[in-house]
Every structure is written in structure tokens, then in C-alpha cells.
Amino acid sequence: MKPVLEARGVWKVYESGVIRVEAVRGADLAVARGEFVAVMGPSGSGKTTLLSMLGAMLTPTKGSILVEGEDISRLGPEELSRLRRRRIGFVFQAFNLFAALTAKQNVELGLRLRGRPARDTESEALRALDAVGLSERADFPPADLSGGEKQRVSIARALAGGPQFILADEPTGALDAVNGRAVMELLAERARKAGAAVVVVTHDLRVAQFMDRVVLMEDGRLTAGAHPRGAPAGGL
Ligand SMILES: Nc1ncnc2c1ncn2[C@@H]1O[C@H](COP(=O)(O)OP(=O)(O)OP(=O)(O)O)[C@@H](O)[C@H]1O
Ligand SMILES: [Mg+2]
Incomplete structure (x- = not known):
């Protein structure tokens, strides 16, 4: 199947003064529509x-990111921002919620950035929060939420509005088994039913059952794992 999101020979080298970190060293990854991939x-x-490079938030030092076959380095700042806001749902490892906004307002802001008319955002935000089991916490600011609840708000924000590409960085890191499973089911459904391309970074071996494919990253390089329902490569 034709990939809709692709990293080709991607490198990221962080340099500050004398310190140089080769964080990603020639990664290739191609994700198709409807596919659910774990890293x-x-x-x-x-x-x-x-993941940040796949989400158009960080520019590769070398190599390219392709969205539907188009190299995104050719996009201007406006188009790049539009791609990020409208088509990508990103779940940040550190949640990145706005402290001054309630759970519902955080999700609504995401929807506004996606271009949803203001009259629809409240009901859509409440639906997204309900999907992660947080209806009762809609009016709470992040400071009054537990770690797992904050994580679920950030997931609701990323999924609201149905983005084509969902990139989630440890989305179950702060969750118990029941909520973790529910979130993985939600992500799997976005891939299977809505046809989104979903990439999830995880340490959680319990999630392997939901995946079409697991790839392993080690020392900046990707190695393809086996089918998760078989025995993945690399001893995991
Ligand atoms: N902005 C930065 N400047 C310099 N080095 C960085 C920067 N961001 C990350 N690194 C380094 O790049 C390497 C990869 O970091 P990265 O955050 O991608 O790892 P990770 O696989 O997500 O780890 P974790 O599982 O702990 O979240 C690390 O050695 C890190 O210290
Ligand atoms: Mg990380």
C-alpha cells in the first residue's frame, strides 16, 4: 500500500557548542493509511x-519527511503550520496543556486551530473528553487533574476533529491498565475505522496486540520488528 507518511533517510543531529548528539541516524519508516505502528x-x-520530525515540528538535519508523497521541506511556514494544525494530532510525552485553560477549553482550542467553527467546538470537545472517560472533569484546570487525567485530556485534544495523522508519544505512560487499554482501543479504531495513519511511541508491551507493526529504535536507528502477534525481533 502507498505510504501517506514517510521518513526517508532521516537524521537529526543536535549541536550546541562542543556537544553533538546524533539523536536519529538514518531512519526509514513508511506508514500507510489505516495502519497502526508502534515504535x-x-x-x-x-x-x-x-516522532517530532514526522509531526512536522522539528526539521531533519538530513533526509526527508513525506506527507502523501510530498516532501514537506518544500512547504512554506504557512503551509507547514496548516499541516500541523489541521491534519496532525500529536500527543506530547509531557502533555503540553495550557495551565490557564480548563480541560474542555484545551480541547476546544485544538479544534479551533483545526479550523472548526466556534459554535461546534464545545460539543465536540465534550464528546472527545467523554471518549477518554473525562466528562466529569471538563471544567477542571490541568493543575487539578491527576497525571493520567492530564494525559487523557491531551489525547482528547489530539484526536478531536479527526486528524489524518496521529502521532502519540507514550500515550499510556501515566495510565493504569484499564485506561491504557481504552486509549489503545481508541487509537486502533482511528486507524481501522477512520483510516488514520497512527504512530505510537511506547514502552508498554501490553499494547503490542493492537499493532499492525512494531519497529524498534536503538541508538538512533530503526530496525523493523516482526509482526507483534508473533515474536518481535530484538528480543522484546
Ligand atoms: N534539544 C536537544 N538538544 C540536544 N540533545 C537532545 C535534544 N533533544 C534530545 N536530545 C538528545 O537526543 C537523544 C534522543 O532523545 P529523545 O528524546 O528523542 O529520546 P527518546 O527515545 O524519546 O527517550 P525517552 O524514552 O526517554 O523519552 C538523547 O540522547 C537526548 O539527550
Ligand atoms: Mg521520548
């Missing part, structure tokens, strides 16, 4: 860096 690997192996 696993040790801490510091470059997973967040790779």
Missing part, C-alpha cells in the same frame, strides 16, 4: 525526536 526502544534512543 519501541530504550530511553534516549531517539523516539521523540523521530
Whole structure:
């Protein structure tokens, strides 16, 4: 199947003064519509860096990111921002919620950025929060939410409005087994039913059952794992 989101020979080198970190070293990854892919690997192996490049939030040092076959380095700042806002749902490892806004307002802001008319955002935001089991916390600011609840708000924000590409960085890291499973089911449904291309960074081996494919990242390089329902490569 034709990939809709692709990293081709992507490198990211962070340089500050004399310190140089080769965080991603020649990664290739192609994700098709409706596909649910997991990226696993040790801490510091470059997973967040790779996901940020796939999400058009970080520019590769070398190589390219293609969205529906188009190299996004050719896009101007306006088009790039539009791609990020309208078509990509990103779940940040550190949640990145606005402290001054309630849970509902955080989700509504995401919907406004996607171009949803103001009259629809409240009901859509409430639906998105309900899908992660948080209707009762809609009017709470992040400071009054538990870690797992904050994480679920950030998931609701990323999924609201039905983006084509969903990139989630450890979306179950702060969740218990029941909520973690519910979130993975939600993401799987976005891939299977809505045809979204979904990439999830995770350490959670329990999620393997939901995946079409697991790739392993080690020391900035990707190696394809086996089908998750078989025994993945790399000893995981
Ligand atoms: N802005 C930055 N400047 C310099 N080095 C960075 C920067 N961001 C990340 N790194 C380094 O790049 C490497 C990869 O970081 P990254 O956050 O991508 O890892 P990760 O696989 O997501 O780890 P974790 O599982 O702990 O979240 C690490 O060694 C990290 O210290
Ligand atoms: Mg990370």
C-alpha cells in the first residue's frame, strides 16, 4: 500500500557548542493509511525526536519527511503550520496543556486551530473528553487533574476533529491498565475505522496486540520488528 507518511533517510543531529548528539541516524519508516505502528526502544534512543520530525515540528538535519508523497521541506511556514494544525494530532510525552485553560477549553482550542467553527467546538470537545472517560472533569484546570487525567485530556485534544495523522508519544505512560487499554482501543479504531495513519511511541508491551507493526529504535536507528502477534525481533 502507498505510504501517506514517510521518513526517508532521516537524521537529526543536535549541536550546541562542543556537544553533538546524533539523536536519529538514518531512519526509514513508511506508514500507510489505516495502519497502526508502534515504535519501541530504550530511553534516549531517539523516539521523540523521530516522532517530532514526522509531526512536522522539528526539521531533519538530513533526509526527508513525506506527507502523501510530498516532501514537506518544500512547504512554506504557512503551509507547514496548516499541516500541523489541521491534519496532525500529536500527543506530547509531557502533555503540553495550557495551565490557564480548563480541560474542555484545551480541547476546544485544538479544534479551533483545526479550523472548526466556534459554535461546534464545545460539543465536540465534550464528546472527545467523554471518549477518554473525562466528562466529569471538563471544567477542571490541568493543575487539578491527576497525571493520567492530564494525559487523557491531551489525547482528547489530539484526536478531536479527526486528524489524518496521529502521532502519540507514550500515550499510556501515566495510565493504569484499564485506561491504557481504552486509549489503545481508541487509537486502533482511528486507524481501522477512520483510516488514520497512527504512530505510537511506547514502552508498554501490553499494547503490542493492537499493532499492525512494531519497529524498534536503538541508538538512533530503526530496525523493523516482526509482526507483534508473533515474536518481535530484538528480543522484546
Ligand atoms: N534539544 C536537544 N538538544 C540536544 N540533545 C537532545 C535534544 N533533544 C534530545 N536530545 C538528545 O537526543 C537523544 C534522543 O532523545 P529523545 O528524546 O528523542 O529520546 P527518546 O527515545 O524519546 O527517550 P525517552 O524514552 O526517554 O523519552 C538523547 O540522547 C537526548 O539527550
Ligand atoms: Mg521520548
